[in-house]
Amino acid sequence: MSVFHFATTVDDLSRAVWFYGEVLGCEPGRSTDTWADFDFFGHQISLHVGEAVTDRDTESRVAGSAVPIPHFGAVLDWDAFDALLGRLEAHGVELLIPVKLRFPGEPGEQRSCFLRDPAGNALEFKSFRNPADVFAH
Numbered sequence: 001m002s003v004f005h006f007a008t009t010v011d012d013l014s015r016a017v018w019f020y021g022e023v024l025g026c027e028p029g030r031s032t033d034t035w036a037d038f039d040f041f042g043h044q045i046s047l048h049v050g051e052a053v054t055d056r057d058t059e060s061r062v063a064g065s066a067v068p069i070p071h072f073g074a075v076l077d078w079d080a081f082d083a084l085l086g087r088l089e090a091h092g093v094e095l096l097i098p099v100k101l102r103f104p105g106e107p108g109e110q111r112s113c114f115l116r117d118p119a120g121n122a123l124e125f126k127s128f129r130n131p132a133d134v135f136a137h
Contacts, residue, residue, distance in 0.1 A: 009050030
């Protein structure tokens with residue numbers, strides 16, 4: 001089994017734990033007073049107390065949209081993506097980039113959206129119409 005591990009900084013661990021646990025619905029793992037692990041949609045994310053993201057003005061053009069760089073996120077199946085959107089809406093989370101259908105009718109057709117966590121980390125969530133197209137070109 002392969003699991004991706006990602007670590008990022010947050011400026012307020014209790015707010016981050018609430019966001020990743022309650023808003024995103026991620027299951028908590030181990031934690032201390034300075035870090036917390038979560039099951040981030042089948043992968044491990046470690047949230048470490050540190051300085052918040054400071055460079056929020058860097059963008060890259062993708063399919064006609066300016067997307068924040070750096071960012072991280074997860075590829076979800078179609079139903080899980082819809083469930084996440086419901087959770088975000090229920091918690092009043094404002095999307096940085098609303099849900100878009102990218103590459104319609106082409107290999108790699110996908111829905112995606114971007115948001116920021118309470119520390120300012122940019123997150124992207126996407127779902128492919130055909131999961132086998134994740135790496136299609």
